[in-house]
Amino acid sequence: MSPYAVKLAVRHLLAHPGQTALLMAGVALGVAVFIFMSALIGGLATLLTQRTVGSIPHIVLEMADRDPAVLAMPGTAQVVLQKDLSRREQISIWQPAIPIIEKTSSVTAVSPQIRGSAFVERGQAVAPVGVIGVMPGKLSAIADIEGAIIDGTSSLPADGILIGSRLARDLGLRVGQVVRLSSDRGRARRFRIGGIFTLGIASADRQAVYMNFTAARALFDLPSGISRIEIKVRPATAAPGIADRLRNATGLKATAWTEDNSQLFEGLDAQARTGTIIKAFSLITIIVGIASAMLLSIVRRQAEIGIMRAMGASKRLVISIFVLEGTLIGFVGAIVGAAAAWAALLPLPPVTEVRSGGLPIDRAQGDFLLAITLTTLAAMLASILPARNAARIDPVEAIGQ
């Protein structure tokens, strides 16, 4: 690209400020749409993912299922050794696995738990619940129970429990009341309601009961083992890979959240594809706009091009001038569009603070650099064909006009 081509291209753009500004505004609009769509689709994916996985474990480690053994016996008889259903599935030796899990990259929280089914009884009212026994300091490791407390406190003494707001409403329970919990192991104890939480997940708010780890051991007759280990990772989308690593490292059965939420992934994929199509159309619009403008410009400037060619300007110089003009329109338009989009998105709240009815726009996922790069490249490509046409102009015909 010769300095003279740069000079002529810039001079022409500056000599026609109205036309140049209009073209750049068109490009800027396309870029702003591109960025807005990226930020919206990205923000929506973040919001949906957050809402879906924010209060659930990303990976659950449990005792691996053992297939019933087939014992080889001489003759025709076959003996199958079946699973002992009279005993609760538990991870008996779990302490050595915890440091291994904690040291695994991307793991942000680990919570060994004792889980079981029980009934909450208050007078004649009975409701089935899922009890979660958590270790001290691990109450909010998976779901932010402490932040979700709407009444009482989050402390868990040996005789205290935390219940969901829907359960409290269904049974007419309040903080400070005592209820009886009967486990599926035939044990029953009385607990005082220390706090009521609202997670915003109907099943948890109606059925989850949190209690002290030691109390859960007693209630479910698990003197040493645990039911499961729940894990949080960042990013949540990395869960399947980390689950594989933990499966190999611990020998436990590892289930990533994605296995139970494939529909969400399909939805996000479809949404991302829609966004890509809209962004592609933005780019195509930019390409068509620039190509049309350049073609019109070339028709208008035929005599100029002809005289330059007659005076010894090479085809390469003519191509350079027009490609450069198109590229500059694309680049400057893209910068303006990106700046405008950035300014327009600035007042919008972050995805984490979006209220119902608001647009979940994540400015960080606006793909600003990608938009600028792709638009500049698209503008350059859009100019090549018109520029080649310009270089092919016959000086004799052009000058004769």
Next chain:
Amino acid sequence: MNDAAILAVSSMTKGFGEGEAKAMVLKGIDLEIGVGEMAALLGPSGSGKSTLLSILGTLMRASSGEHTMLGTDLMTASEAQRTAFRSQYLGFVFQFHHLLPDLSALENVMMPAAAAAGRETQAMRARALELLDAVGLTDRCNYRPSAMSGGQRQRVAVARALINNPVLVLADEPTGNLDRQSADQVMDLISSINRTTGTSFLISTHDEHVADQCARRIELLDGRIVCS
């Protein structure tokens, strides 16, 4: 070819179209232009003057015949070679000035040299100022074409034709779009340049007054030279 000739064509023809529809515009041209010569190319409309000038200026190829200039066979030269040759040895003045509207007079004069070199240099600027001085437009060097009169624009176009120190300037009706006073100024300028620099000029014109200022008359009729 005469030793003093810078350009020679012989048996040159040029036709447009194909088959029976083919129209022969030039029908066997033999012509030489000498060093420092100032010749007028005359003929009625449709006689082939513009086509001949376009071929001599390497803007168009002849259909057949020989075309050499300064020892270069321009019939067989590639398009890139012809472009480079044009830039180095030929200058053009057209009926319409065809100055680039976004450039000043000075930048327009520099254009052929800058386009060939890919950049503007101080030497080009100095030479362009010298030429603008020669055509009496030093005070207009920063004016855009739109701010100048028709005669001034054509004088800028003459200066532009000379920036690369061409051996031959081809002028197609250089005064055809000017009033008599401006036309005389332009012709005086061309004659002066021809005398002082030895640059050859071939001027296509309908105007006998212009032809009278040239040392040689070449008359073209129906694609043939009838008087040279």
